[in-house]
Amino acid sequence: MARPCDNVELFVDGELPPAEAEVFRQHLPDCAGCQRAIPNLIQFRYQASEHVRLVGERPSGSAPLPAPWRRPAAWATAALLGVLLAVLAVLQRPGSAPGTDEFLAQGSERRMEQRFSLRELDQYRPLAGTHMSGEPQASASGASYEALSALERTQDFQKLAIADVLHNGRDAAKRALEALDKLAPSPERESDRAAILLEQGDFIAALHAADAALTGRPRMPQALWNRGLALRELQLPGMAAQVFSEIASLREPGWADEAAGKVVELRRAMPDRRGAEALKELGTSLIDVPASSIPSDFHLRPSARLYFYDAIRTAPNAERVSNLEPLARKLDARDGGRVLQDYVERVARADFKRRGPLARDYKKLVQGRLSRSQQEQLLAQVRASGEDDLLLGTLVLMRAVPEHLELFEAKATASRDPWFVLTAAWFRAQKDWAQAQQGSSPAGTERAGEHAERALRTLAGALPLCHTPGLDYRCTQLRIDLSTYSTHLHRLEEARAYAEEGLTLARRGGEWFLERALLQNLAQVARMVNDGSLARAYYGEVLARDAEDPDLQRRLHQHLADVAWHELRVDEARRELDAALATGLALSPSGAFTLADLARLKSAPGDESHLQRVLDEAPKTSNPWVARHALGRFVIERDPARGRALLGDLLQQVEGPAKEGNSTARRVRAYNFTSLLFEAGQRGAHAEALNLLERERGSPLPSACLLAATVDSERTLLLVLDAQGALTGYFDASRRQPLKQRVDGLVPETVLTPLRGCRQVEVLARPPLHGRAGLLPSEFAWSYLTRGGERPPPPAGRPRHLVVSEVQLPKDRELERLNAWTPGFGADEEQVLLSGAQATPARVLAAMEDATEVDLVTHGEITPHSSASYLVLAPDVGGPELRGPRVRQTSLKRAPFVVLAACKAAHTTYAVHEPLSLPAELLAAGARGVLASTEKLLDKEVNVFFNRVREHMRSGLPPAVALRDEREAWRRAGRTRDWLDTILLFE
Numbered sequence: 001m002a003r004p005c006d007n008v009e010l011f012v013d014g015e016l017p018p019a020e021a022e023v024f025r026q027h028l029p030d031c032a033g034c035q036r037a038i039p040n041l042i043q044f045r046y047q048a049s050e051h052v053r054l055v056g057e058r059p060s061g062s063a064p065l066p067a068p069w070r071r072p073a074a075w076a077t078a079a080l081l082g083v084l085l086a087v088l089a090v091l092q093r094p095g096s097a098p099g100t101d102e103f104l105a106q107g108s109e110r111r112m113e114q115r116f117s118l119r120e121l122d123q124y125r126p127l128a129g130t131h132m133s134g135e136p137q138a139s140a141s142g143a144s145y146e147a148l149s150a151l152e153r154t155q156d157f158q159k160l161a162i163a164d165v166l167h168n169g170r171d172a173a174k175r176a177l178e179a180l181d182k183l184a185p186s187p188e189r190e191s192d193r194a195a196i197l198l199e200q201g202d203f204i205a206a207l208h209a210a211d212a213a214l215t216g217r218p219r220m221p222q223a224l225w226n227r228g229l230a231l232r233e234l235q236l237p238g239m240a241a242q243v244f245s246e247i248a249s250l251r252e253p254g255w256a257d258e259a260a261g262k263v264v265e266l267r268r269a270m271p272d273r274r275g276a277e278a279l280k281e282l283g284t285s286l287i288d289v290p291a292s293s294i295p296s297d298f299h300l301r302p303s304a305r306l307y308f309y310d311a312i313r314t315a316p317n318a319e320r321v322s323n324l325e326p327l328a329r330k331l332d333a334r335d336g337g338r339v340l341q342d343y344v345e346r347v348a349r350a351d352f353k354r355r356g357p358l359a360r361d362y363k364k365l366v367q368g369r370l371s372r373s374q375q376e377q378l379l380a381q382v383r384a385s386g387e388d389d390l391l392l393g394t395l396v397l398m399r400a401v402p403e404h405l406e407l408f409e410a411k412a413t414a415s416r417d418p419w420f421v422l423t424a425a426w427f428r429a430q431k432d433w434a435q436a437q438q439g440s441s442p443a444g445t446e447r448a449g450e451h452a453e454r455a456l457r458t459l460a461g462a463l464p465l466c467h468t469p470g471l472d473y474r475c476t477q478l479r480i481d482l483s484t485y486s487t488h489l490h491r492l493e494e495a496r497a498y499a500e501e502g503l504t505l506a507r508r509g510g511e512w513f514l515e516r517a518l519l520q521n522l523a524q525v526a527r528m529v530n531d532g533s534l535a536r537a538y539y540g541e542v543l544a545r546d547a548e549d550p551d552l553q554r555r556l557h558q559h560l561a562d563v564a565w566h567e568l569r570v571d572e573a574r575r576e577l578d579a580a581l582a583t584g585l586a587l588s589p590s591g592a593f594t595l596a597d598l599a600r601l602k603s604a605p606g607d608e609s610h611l612q613r614v615l616d617e618a619p620k621t622s623n624p625w626v627a628r629h630a631l632g633r634f635v636i637e638r639d640p641a642r643g644r645a646l647l648g649d650l651l652q653q654v655e656g657p658a659k660e661g662n663s664t665a666r667r668v669r670a671y672n673f674t675s676l677l678f679e680a681g682q683r684g685a686h687a688e689a690l691n692l693l694e695r696e697r698g699s700p701l702p703s704a705c706l707l708a709a710t711v712d713s714e715r716t717l718l719l720v721l722d723a724q725g726a727l728t729g730y731f732d733a734s735r736r737q738p739l740k741q742r743v744d745g746l747v748p749e750t751v752l753t754p755l756r757g758c759r760q761v762e763v764l765a766r767p768p769l770h771g772r773a774g775l776l777p778s779e780f781a782w783s784y785l786t787r788g789g790e791r792p793p794p795p796a797g798r799p800r801h802l803v804v805s806e807v808q809l810p811k812d813r814e815l816e817r818l819n820a821w822t823p824g825f826g827a828d829e830e831q832v833l834l835s836g837a838q839a840t841p842a843r844v845l846a847a848m849e850d851a852t853e854v855d856l857v858t859h860g861e862i863t864p865h866s867s868a869s870y871l872v873l874a875p876d877v878g879g880p881e882l883r884g885p886r887v888r889q890t891s892l893k894r895a896p897f898v899v900l901a902a903c904k905a906a907h908t909t910y911a912v913h914e915p916l917s918l919p920a921e922l923l924a925a926g927a928r929g930v931l932a933s934t935e936k937l938l939d940k941e942v943n944v945f946f947n948r949v950r951e952h953m954r955s956g957l958p959p960a961v962a963l964r965d966e967r968e969a970w971r972r973a974g975r976t977r978d979w980l981d982t983i984l985l986f987e
Contacts, residue, residue, distance in 0.1 A: 527566075
């Protein structure tokens with residue numbers, strides 16, 4: 001006899017006889033399996049019928065099926081859920097569905113580790129066990145669709161979201177988040193969002209949501225709990241333990257005990273300084289104790305190879321060397337080779353009458369028992385001896401590799417040991433980077449930027465060797481430097497990727513000192529993209545696990561002060577900076593910079609002496625530009641004449657290196673102009689401020705219809721030239737909240753009024769304002785001035801219009817295929833189409849070089865956690881992503897006007913020294929103008945919009961006027977869209 005469950009498909013299809021259908025209806029409320037099956041079957045049947053309908057409507061050779069978000073509304077998740085709720089509510093027998101309170105009840109155990117803000121869910125219950133198979137647990141009672149439907153009808157979106165995710169897990173997370181979005185912002189909403197994001201596996205977003213809740217309600221237990229879980233999942237056990245300790249101190253029944261248990265669990269296996277120093281002591285002892293006395297798993301530590309080399313070099317005789325053969329065998333076994341075993345055999349055959357004394361002196365070098373003159377003597381002896389392994393080790397320990405780099409590279413190559421090949425690349429890159437920071441090569445023939453690029457190429461070129469097992473320690477060091485250098489060059493996505501790769505290696509090997517460096521690099525990336533939550537988490541993790549080094553403490557508290565200052569948390573910033581000063585050490589130049597800023601709103605006695613100490617103790621081997629700027633930045637607020645003199649002298653010092661590409665000089669130059677601009681603006685010297693802007697830009701500014709805008713933490717300076725060229729200014733220092741991404745209302749009406757007589761307005765907005773939507777109201781025709789220098793001349797010859805569309809997207813990306821793009825060609829334009837698999841980044845850039853008009857139609861994305869926007873094209877050997885740095889390397893010979901028909905293509909990475917965005921990179925490469933949006937777009941609509949803007953331009957309208965006129969035409973026609981005001985013009 002068939003079971004009712006066997007009839008579920010017939011029931012959904014309406015093919016059961018009435019009597020059997022009634023039996024199934026009676027069975028359904030008590031069967032979790034059927035309740036889960038019915039929604040899936042309904043969705044499948046609907047999609048199948050919709051596919052048939054759409055294919056049937058589609059004429060031969062027509063465009064592909066529209067993407068789901070452009071199909072009929074029934075496709076949308078929310079609407080489908082509504083259909084399911086309605087159907088299943090009818091299917092359940094009358095009176096069988098539990099009420100919403102009963103539905104939310106969880107029984108004696110809770111199914112999720114997270115906490116929700118609903119009171120009925122926050123009574124403590126122990127966490128239910130987890131299937132060791134990894135399969136999700138089924139709901140004890142199944143989802144009550146009638147209860148969900150009731151919650152939706154009453155618009156109780158909080159309960160709807162929580163109930164849905166409680167009973168349907170990760171599959172319901174997106175739906176649940178959409179339900180929460182319908183609620184007004186509150187700590188409860190953000191805490192519940194954190195809980196659902198944890199279920200979804202988006203741990204960084206969960207951390208952000210929990211922090212947002214705690215900003216509104218400090219020590220909110222549910223938000224703290226979810227924050228602790230997010231930190232744990234981000235593998236930040238020290239910070240997670242701190243959070244759960246705070247929860248335990250709240251003494252909530254049940255929750256406090258579970259939190260205390262989590263603290264013990266988190267700290268039990270947490271690598272920290274003590275463990276790292278114990279490992280170092282163990283490895284160092286290998287030069288004295290028998291290898292057999294070392295723990296049997298020692299060879300699994302990435303740094304074991306480092307200590308092995310010194311044990312061989314310090315061995316005074318062949319017997320001691322041979323005793324290390326078992327360890328060499330274990331280390332070699334990781335890659336199946338014999339490099340280290342061959343090394344042992346080779347050294348064991350050496351003449352120890354000659355090598356033995358050198359080995360004994362080398363041991364003294366390892367132990368720090370040789371004077372500098374004795375070190376030099378040893379170097380000469382090992383160099384003459386032909387004992388190349390001793391020579392390599394001696395150069396490293398004496399820190400003499402840079403002076404003998406070519407010798408080191410030759411000996412490393414001759415060793416045929418990939419460890420030393422990697423080491424040579426590491427030192428070569430360090431030397432190039434040091435020259436880049438000094439401004440130029442000694443001969444003055446190479447620019448700083450070329451040295452920096454060569455350092456990156458050297459390190460990246462060595463990475464293929466890292467596929468060989470057993471080299472994790474050195475390969476992690478390479479990634480630390482790659483991340484550091486990329487961060488310094490503001491290539492934040494690359495910096496983050498290298499740091500995360502290195503972090504995986506360091507954690508796998510339990511190497512805390514390496515992990516510590518990488519956590520700080522990730523924190524730096526987060527800080528530079530203005531992600532305070534993530535930066536605090538990474539810096540805090542290092543503090544939690546390494547509290548014994550005063551210099552480290554100083555640096556971390558400085559960074560945390562800077563994070564707080566950028567969020568205008570003034571009191572918190574001062575506490576962190578005072579903690580850095582309490583170490584008794586001088587601040588670093590970056591810490592001095594933060595102090596100079598903070599002192600405007602919260603100064604303390606002795607601030608200037610702290611800044612002077614930084615300058616006095618600056619290393620003689622590096623440029624003290626940042627320290628000098630910090631002092632000038634502080635002084636100009638108290639003694640303007642002296643401050644102007646200090647900053648003016650510094651500007652002269654950095655101008656040359658900045659032009660050569662020195663990244664520090666470029667930043668200091670920008671920071672100097674910031675201080676000088678705001679000092680002039682504050683005293684009402686608007687003409688002087690305008691001249692400073694022109695000097696910074698390096699080319700004349702428009703003589704009329706100009707808005708110049710700059711912000712710096714709490715300060716705003718606006719300068720306006722009206723249609724007749726009359727200058728007015730506005731200064732304000734009252735802001736106490738960070739600027740939002742959109743800056744509507746930043747420019748007050750008193751500043752807008754002089755501009756209303758202008759046909760169009762050019763906006764010179766210094767970073768971080770540049771590229772933000774909302775700076776001027778939509779009724780203005782305006783554009784961002786992006787590149788200095790003369791405007792490109794009109795392209796000569798026949799116009800060439802390149803359209804890149806219908807791109808073959810990478811298969812591993814969950815991206816919808818866009819609708820076919822209808823190009824808007826001019827009558828005399830040469831038409832060039834690039835699509836499908838041919839639309840790779842390399843081919844697109846090559847085709848753009850000779851184009852006068854370009855339409856790039858594809859998906860635009862923002863890299864998570866590094867805030868860099870890019871276009872997704874067809875993949876080539878370099879991948880499918882078209883990013884800013886690659887664009888900048890292109891020469892757009894015919895100065896094209898570029899339309900970026902892609903979501904968020906105008907998004908600007910947070911920076912305070914230069915615009916960092918795709919439009920800025922295109923203009924740097926030679927484009928005469930760029931249209932792009934900061935937000936999401938709908939392909940069919942913007943196809944019409946952008947084509948109409950081009951038509952207006954071909955009729956003779958300036959681009960800014962063409963954009964404004966078309967935007968207003970859409971509004972007059974009742975076609976208001978959210979994206980209209982987000983399309984910006986860059987010229």
